[in-house]
Amino acid sequence: MSDPDVLVQRQKIHGMDGTTYAAALRERRPDLTVVHPDTPEEEREHLRTVRASTxxxxxxxxxxxxxxxxxxxGVYAGTGHxxxxxxxxxxxxxxxxAGVHVPNISEYVIGMLIAHARRFPRSIRNQERESWxxxxxxxxxxxxxxxxGLGAIGRGIVERLDAFDVETVGVRYSPEKGGPTEEVYGFDEVHAAVTDAEYVVLACPLTETTAKLVxxxxxxxxxxxxVLVNIARGGVVDTDALVSALRTNDIKSAALDVTDPEPLPAGHPLWRLENATVTPHNAGNTPEYFERCADILAENLERLDSGETLRNRVV
Incomplete structure (x- = not known):
């Protein structure tokens, strides 16, 4: 038996394991031998011979x-680890x-914009109280x-907002590069970017520049x-300052998929504020995760053979 071509490492994400990933990759590249080991020992043995690992x-x-x-x-957008x-x-x-989370996180953001515009959280609370x-x-x-943040997710959000006839402005590290929004600002101009916005969506990485940006x-x-929507990282927001602003109605409301601290502990004031919606870092959850990872890897295996530039290459 010939050596395998691709090793799909033992992994679990969003309630799925690597067998799902391996099956998706085999569908796209039936000409390759894709293995998914059961044990660490098998994984090490396959690692000695494969051309690609994921x-x-x-x-x-x-x-x-x-x-x-x-x-x-790598199956994560980040490579800091x-x-x-x-x-x-x-x-x-x-x-x-990068890009794997664009559809699902964009849908989360659109859903939260609509939910807070139409005040669905209040309607749900009224229903629970049987209050008309x-x-x-x-x-x-x-x-x-x-x-x-105008990375893949930020751009995906802007693209989907086009259907709502809104005006969009963006914030990125290199504003001179432009973007899909009507205006683009640098992080040093973030105040100018948000001053007239009814909605502020955080889709940036957590860095020295963005730590407690809000x-x-x-x-x-x-x-x-x-309305503030955070699908970036909890540390982009000063939590105490946000709680104070929500309590005094300095902003209308907030939708938070990420928090600082995270997980949000029991008894934290954000749980009890009626103008805050908290979800448990769930915007990235999607049953299509490994399907999209397989799309990227299948394409890159072809590029590897042809000598083309790899998609999403970081090294």
């Missing part, structure tokens, strides 16, 4: 035995999973949306009828 990570020790490895396909220098020393290309009370609502249509000062700049 999963969460490979350690420098694993790279030492992976003599034939040409490509490691990887020793990229070790991959470079071994001549192994590294790609990430109408209340004023607003519309997403015709509003201004500031998207902070602080008391920025919340003061935002409109009093603004």
């Amino acid at each position: 999963g969460f990570a490979l350690s420098p020790e694993q790279l030492e035995i992976a003599k034939n490895l040409e490509l490691f396909a 990887l020793d990229l220098d070790a991959f470079e020393r071994h001549g192994v290309a590294v790609t990430n999973g 009370h109408t209340h004023p609502v607003s519309e997403v249509s015709g509003s201004r949306v500031a998207v902070v 602080d008391a000062d920025l919340l003061r700049t935002m409109r009093s009828d603004a």
Whole structure:
């Protein structure tokens, strides 16, 4: 029996394991031998001979035995947990999973914009109380949306907002590169970007620049009828400042899929605020995760053979 071509590492994500990933990859590349081991020992043995491996990570020790490895396909968008220098020393290309979350996280954001415009959380609470009370609502249509972070997810959000006839502005590290929004600002201009926005969507990585970007000062700049949606990282927001702004109606409401601290502990004030919607870092959850990872890897295996530039390459 010939050596396998691709090793799908043992992994679990969103309630699915690597067998789903391996099956999706076999559908796309039936000409290749794709293996998914049952044990760590099998995984190590396959790693000695395969051209490509895909999963969460490979350690420098694993790279030492992976003599034939040409490509490691990470399934996360982030690569901060990887020793990229070790991959470079071994001549192994590294790609990430950027773009895998675009459809599902974009849908989460659109859903939250509509939910907070139509005040669905209040309607749900009234239903639980068997209380028939109408209340004023607003519309997403015709509003201004500031998207902070114009990576794959930020761009996907802007693309889907086009159907709602909104004005969009973006914030990115290199505003001179432009983007899909009507205006693009740098992070040093974030106050100007959010000042007229009814909705502010955080879709940026957590870095030294973005840590506590949404602080008391920025919340003061935002409109009093603004809705904040965070699908970035909890640390992008100063939680104490946000709680204070929500309590005093300095902004209208917030939809938070990520928090600081995370998980949000029992008894935290964000659980009890009626103008805050909290979900358990669930926007990225999708049954299509491994299908989309397989799309990227199948394409990159073809590019590897043809010498083309790899999609999502980071090393």
